[in-house]
Amino acid sequence: MTFAIGGIGFYMPRWLQEVRHLDPKEAIPKASAAARRALELDGELAESHFAMGYVQLNAWNWPEAEAEIKRAIVLNPQSPVAHETYGLYFLAVGRFEDGVREMLQAQELDPISTPINIDLGFALIASRQLEKAILQAEHAIKLDPGNSVAREQVGLAYLLKGDFDRALSTFQGIESRGIFNHIQCNIARVYALTGKRGEARKILRSLEEGAAQRPDKIWEAGQVYAALGESDQAFKCLDQAYENHSVNFMYLQPDLAWDNIRLDARYPALLNKVGLRK
Numbered sequence: 001m002t003f004a005i006g007g008i009g010f011y012m013p014r015w016l017q018e019v020r021h022l023d024p025k026e027a028i029p030k031a032s033a034a035a036r037r038a039l040e041l042d043g044e045l046a047e048s049h050f051a052m053g054y055v056q057l058n059a060w061n062w063p064e065a066e067a068e069i070k071r072a073i074v075l076n077p078q079s080p081v082a083h084e085t086y087g088l089y090f091l092a093v094g095r096f097e098d099g100v101r102e103m104l105q106a107q108e109l110d111p112i113s114t115p116i117n118i119d120l121g122f123a124l125i126a127s128r129q130l131e132k133a134i135l136q137a138e139h140a141i142k143l144d145p146g147n148s149v150a151r152e153q154v155g156l157a158y159l160l161k162g163d164f165d166r167a168l169s170t171f172q173g174i175e176s177r178g179i180f181n182h183i184q185c186n187i188a189r190v191y192a193l194t195g196k197r198g199e200a201r202k203i204l205r206s207l208e209e210g211a212a213q214r215p216d217k218i219w220e221a222g223q224v225y226a227a228l229g230e231s232d233q234a235f236k237c238l239d240q241a242y243e244n245h246s247v248n249f250m251y252l253q254p255d256l257a258w259d260n261i262r263l264d265a266r267y268p269a270l271l272n273k274v275g276l277r278k
Contacts, residue, residue: 024058024216024245031055046076050085057085057092058247060274065089080110084119091254093276096127099254114144121153125160126254133157148176148183155186160256164194181207185220189257192227200224216244223257234258235266242273249274 035052042048053068066089072082087102103120110116117140124133134157140150155170168190174183188203204224211218222237241248252258253276261267271277 023214024247028055028059028245028247032059044075046072046079046082049075050079050082053089054085057089057250060245060249062089062093062275078109080106080113080116083109084116087119087123088250091123091126092250092252094253096123096254099123100127100129112143114140114147114150117143118147118150118153121150122254125153125157125256128160128256130157130161148174148179152179152182152186159186159190159193164190181210181217181220185223188224189227192224192229197228200228204228211240215240216246216248218244219246219248223255226258226260229260231261231264231266234261235264235270238270242270249276252276 032052032055035048035055038045038048039052049068049072053065053072056062056065056068066086069082069086069089072079073086076082083102084106087099087106090096090099090102100120100123103116103123106116107113107120117136121133121136121140124130124136134154137150137153137157140153141147144150151170151174155167155174158164158167158170168187171183171187171190176183184203185207188200188207191197191200191203204221207221207224208218211221218237218240222234222241225231225234225237252271252274258267268277
């Protein structure tokens with residue numbers, strides 16, 4: 001699943017955007033230091049607090065993230081990005097209905113923000129409101145017809161509904177280098193779930209080759225293994241992602257691609273390791 005992280009692109013500085021694109025072991029300490037400097041310069045600025053909150057989400061520091069985001073909302077209750085970021089927090093900790101509520105608040109405050117509308121769609125997917133998610137994604141596409149993330153979201157909803165033909169045609173029609181791995185992962189998942197295991201494994205090999213260069217990027221390969229029903233390999237990928245502090249762990253609970261392994265005893269143990277299980 002790809003989240004838009006809408007406000008990051010429009011309201012936050014480049015150093016924060018880079019958290020999700022660089023090696024997290026390098027990016028998170030730099031982003032944290034920059035966020036702290038921003039707070040030192042003006043601790044009463046809402047943007048500084050939700051920036052720090054977002055950094056803490058990526059660092060798996062959930063209580064600290066919530067505290068910073070709540071402070072941002074106190075300072076500026078009308079900030080759409082603060083509410084959006086709070087929605088991301090709720091999704092990360094498994095409070096999906098609260099996540100939807102905050103995303104709706106963000107949308108009300110900034111109804112024409114494509115990224116916020118996309119993140120609302122993913123919150124609807126996380127809460128398994130798939131028909132509403134499709135309508136929401138189509139609305140986001142109307143706002144931004146070329147947006148590949150919104151189109152991916154439509155495909156995800158079809159995949160989760162079991163409409164594999166429409167899911168596959170949607171994914172195959174998306175042209176975007178920026179989310180190429182996500183699209184390939186989802187195509188492989190469709191193949192895995194429809195018995196085309198050989199086709200799924202071809203894509204899987206490509207994803208694993210890419211992860212050899214960036215070990216924190218093994219996440220998508222793990223999702224394909226989960227779709228193939230190969231739990232041991234899926235958890236091996238998740239363990240590797242954990243060792244490399246993949247920022248994707250904030251999506252472990254809301255991403256329904258992991259449904260196949262949630263009943264495995266290793267899943268709650270993993271949640272506990274990243275602080276998501278009390």
